[in-house]
Amino acid sequence: MVVGRTAGPGFWWRVGSPIGVVPAAFVLLFVVAVIGYAALGESNQDTVGTIAVFVGSLAILLMGVGLMTRLPRHNRAVAFRTKRRLRGAIGVGIASGLGMIVLAGVIMQIGISVDDSVKDRVDELTTDLGSSTWAVALAVAALVVLAPLGEELVFRALLLRGLVRRIPFWWAALITSVLFGLSHLDVWITMLWPRLLALVIIGLGLAWLYRARGYWASVSAHATVNLVAAVVLLLNR
Numbered sequence: 087m088v089v090g091r092t093a094g095p096g097f098w099w100r101v102g103s104p105i106g107v108v109p110a111a112f113v114l115l116f117v118v119a120v121i122g123y124a125a126l127g128e129s130n131q132d133t134v135g136t137i138a139v140f141v142g143s144l145a146i147l148l149m150g151v152g153l154m155t156r157l158p159r160h161n162r163a164v165a166f167r168t169k170r171r172l173r174g175a176i177g178v179g180i181a182s183g184l185g186m187i188v189l190a191g192v193i194m195q196i197g198i199s200v201d202d203s204v205k206d207r208v209d210e211l212t213t214d215l216g217s218s219t220w221a222v223a224l225a226v227a228a229l230v231v232l233a234p235l236g237e238e239l240v241f242r243a244l245l246l247r248g249l250v251r252r253i254p255f256w257w258a259a260l261i262t263s264v265l266f267g268l269s270h271l272d273v274w275i276t277m278l279w280p281r282l283l284a285l286v287i288i289g290l291g292l293a294w295l296y297r298a299r300g301y302w303a304s305v306s307a308h309a310t311v312n313l314v315a316a317v318v319l320l321l322n323r
Contacts, residue, residue, distance in 0.1 A: 097252060111149070144228075234306075
């Protein structure tokens with residue numbers, strides 16, 4: 087026994103609590119959207135959607151922080167520990183994120199080539215970051231800052247670390263990656279199986295990065311992927 091260290095919450099709390107964060111955030115997102123549509127009307131649905139996504143992303147981050155505070159101090163320190171130098175970890179994260187973008191693009195192209203319904207749904211996709219400058223700023227902040235910080239905290243620093251207490255790393259990584267993919271609302275709206283597959287593979291890469299280089303490496307990779315997505319959306323406005 088190590089003096090001064092407490093066991094903290096048990097296995098099922100460590101696994102169940104992070105899993106519950108995303109549904110709770112979805113409920114909050116839905117409530118904000120309903121209230122926003124009622125207040126601003128259907129003509130402002132893009133702006134309302136942006137606000138709802140921002141609130142949902144912020145909620146995931148705050149709930150993740152709240153769960154992390156329940157863990158013993160030494161567990162929190164290990165969860166955020168950077169392996170090797172921070173600058174190097176961030177650099178590896180950015181490079182890995184760029185590779186993930188290429189891989190996701192290849193998966194989508196394969197999906198389009200083998201499934202005509204995928205091409206039809208991709209052609210029908212319309213995504214708007216909002217019509218005003220502040221709405222665009224909120225959307226970019228949610229995508230590039232809040233989502234990477236919150237989702238890496240919930241899925242890697244909390245859920246992945248909880249699972250590896252009982253099962254081998256790669257099984258834990260696969261479980262968290264599937265849940266990570268299913269947590270993205272656009273997967274459910276578009277029903278694009280290549281998008282889900284790409285997210286699962288990206289999740290596996292983020293899990294490996296978290297284990298190999300630490301939290302800030304996986305956050306950097308995640309932020310890189312989302313930044314490129316945000317730039318594409320801005321260019322297509």
